[in-house]
Amino acid sequence: MAYTTTSTLDDQVKTAFDQVAYFALRSQPLFEMVADVRSTAQSHNGSGVQFTFYADMAQATSALTEGSDVTAVALTDSAVTVTLAEYGNAVITTAKVRGTSFLNVDADAANIVGYNMADSMDKIVSDVANGGTNVTHVGQTSRGAITASDNYSAAEGRKAVAQLRTRNAPGWDNGNYMAIIHPDVSYDLRGDTAVTDVINYQLYQDGAPIRAGSIGTFNGIEYIENPRAGLIADGGSGNVDVYQTLICGRQAVAKAFSRAPGFGPEPSIVVGPVTDTLRRFNPIGWYHLAGYGIFREECMQRVEAASTIGANT
DSSP states (O other), X not given: OOOOOTTTTTTTOOOOOOSSOOOOOOOOOOGGGGOOEEOSSOOSXXXXXXXXXXXXXOOOOSOOOTTOOOOOOOOXXXXXXXXXXXXXXXXXXXXXXXXXXXXXXXXXXXXXHHHHHHHHHHHHHHHHHTTOSOEEETTSSSGGGOOTTOBOOHHHHHHHHHHHHHTTOOOOTTSOEEEEEOHHHHHHHHHSHHHHHHHXXXXXXXOHHHHTTOOEEETTEEEEEOTTSEEETTOSGGGOOEEEEEEEOTTSEEEEEOOSTTOOSXXXXXXXXXXXXXXXXXXEEEEEEEEEEESOGGGEEEEEEBOTTSOOO
């Protein structure tokens, strides 16, 4: 007896397709918020923007001599220049792929291009912010000497806050500093006895954020956990991965951008012209003319450490 099965009707029994596109798992861009300084009275369009600083005068603590004039001192200044650069990326879809795909390729391409825009610019800011000279290497004097046991702790955070406050670094709206911390580093911090005690206390006050995994504010630092925090693979001793926790106040990083017509503070999506003879190729991309630079070194402190759950071999 012959049975009609899926194998005998293989021309009509096919795998179905979900007509909704799914994209790669994405982390939230956040370093842009660190660049809170923007030019407010720019003289003209240029290749960069110069920010000028006055230095304070030295303290005058000696008593004046009656009948004698004071000796005048000269004012001094310094400058930080942020240079503009072009950034962008693009894709081109063909008429055939648009006409044969069961997905809306152009809409999906726009989604991917939009995320690439935010993802790329955030990396650019991250590289600038993590390039500051104020850095602490947990347990060591250099990055290359960091071992697997040199982990971030509450004490390191307290030290960074003391350093920032000593340098008169302004905090954010709540007066606290902001730290961008990698989940692997957060794992070690949460296990610190001092932090555990605070978490247990907060459970009795308002347990919802703790149950959601929030670190919250601790010792003058508002911790933001994100995998975008700096990670230098094999940067320590014996191929130990080194994590960069950036702790900063306001005015740490400046952003400059073109103020000419058609430009602005944010990157833009660009739908390119169709220039081929049969109008088959549709380009879409993003473009930005901007630059980032460290505005005040004294407003940032970077703590480099290993993690107990990092790649340490």
